[in-house]
Amino acid sequence: MKTRRAKEVYTLADLRDWPKATVEVTPPVQLGVLGDPVAHSLSPPMQNAALDHCDLRMQYGRFHIRPNELEDALDLVRTLEFIGVNLTVPHKVEACSLVDELDADAREIGAVNTIAVRAGRLLGFNTDGIGFARAVRSEFSVDLHDLRILLLGAGGAARAIAMQCARADCERLVIVNRDPGKARDLVAQLQPALTGPRVLGPVARLEAVPWDERALKFQIDHTDLVINATSLGLNPHDPPVLPATLLQPHLMVYDAVYSRHRTPLVAAAREAGARAADGLSMLLHQGACAFEIWFEREAPLDVMRAALTK
Ligand code: NDP
Numbered sequence: 001m002k003t004r005r006a007k008e009v010y011t012l013a014d015l016r017d018w019p020k021a022t023v024e025v026t027p028p029v030q031l032g033v034l035g036d037p038v039a040h041s042l043s044p045p046m047q048n049a050a051l052d053h054c055d056l057r058m059q060y061g062r063f064h065i066r067p068n069e070l071e072d073a074l075d076l077v078r079t080l081e082f083i084g085v086n087l088t089v090p091h092k093v094e095a096c097s098l099v100d101e102l103d104a105d106a107r108e109i110g111a112v113n114t115i116a117v118r119a120g121r122l123l124g125f126n127t128d129g130i131g132f133a134r135a136v137r138s139e140f141s142v143d144l145h146d147l148r149i150l151l152l153g154a155g156g157a158a159r160a161i162a163m164q165c166a167r168a169d170c171e172r173l174v175i176v177n178r179d180p181g182k183a184r185d186l187v188a189q190l191q192p193a194l195t196g197p198r199v200l201g202p203v204a205r206l207e208a209v210p211w212d213e214r215a216l217k218f219q220i221d222h223t224d225l226v227i228n229a230t231s232l233g234l235n236p237h238d239p240p241v242l243p244a245t246l247l248q249p250h251l252m253v254y255d256a257v258y259s260r261h262r263t264p265l266v267a268a269a270r271e272a273g274a275r276a277a278d279g280l281s282m283l284l285h286q287g288a289c290a291f292e293i294w295f296e297r298e299a300p301l302d303v304m305r306a307a308l309t310k
Pocket of ligand 1: 088089090092093128131152153154155156157158177178179180182228229230231232234256257258279280282283284286
């Protein structure tokens, strides 16, 4: 059967007039990612490669949906013939109150990155945490359990990562965020899961610290893995996530931001002699888990990885 590819980006107006917006598009668009910005998302090529490989006759599209449009967009997804959607910046937290049901992980994390539409109901899941853990294992051959971790960010992705670190009973976890109140709230939520002393020395096992160079310098001396889960680096004009002087050779640096080229943080970390990886591996693993939720079958990981590195 002939294929007529989906438009590069759809909008809420397109969803409102879906038959017209997708006239002659074949196979139909029944999955997609909703975000703002969304043009950078590599989920469409990755998921479309998986759909093709598995002979699932549908396409995965890209939807530019602004924050005040999310509720309407999800209402339309519920009624049109969608299998599900992914959510990216800045919708993951807001989506929690817009779905009909939350699975246990999404509820605990307080963010949804995957929605499955079943019998007209929106079921919310979160695959970022498990995707992150698999990514760290594949990039650095280490387990979160053994690491002292400095996490930058307290938004949807950071919350998923923090919960995963706590679940893995990591050695220590320090959270830093531009809005320090959010970092403190996240620490308070994680407190019951990360009790008991595991590290020796003058450092707490779990704490929120201010985003200032002196505090970060002290923490980095007691850190194995630095994670950037802020949106810094997404925009080419963003300032550096960390000053180069803080990046040291003993570190592993995981930048949840991804691009087809090396992210500025990954480049700076490698320049400093550290091991570093960008968020493509997290994208791959969270996407594979989402595929498995939608289709209840194993995702073709190698095909999806190849689509990301093309
Ligand atoms: P959210 O909008 O939920 O959170 C954004 C975070 O970035 C907040 O902690 C926010 O801090 C911080 N931030 C934003 N602007 C700045 C700034 N100028 N300076 C410092 N901090 C800033 O987004 P998500 O958590 O969903 O996504 C965060 C990043 O992670 C994105 O780049 C996204 O692409 C990436 N990501 C990658 C995935 C992957 O598979 N590789 C999966 C999920 C996310 P504050 O609270 O102070 O506003």
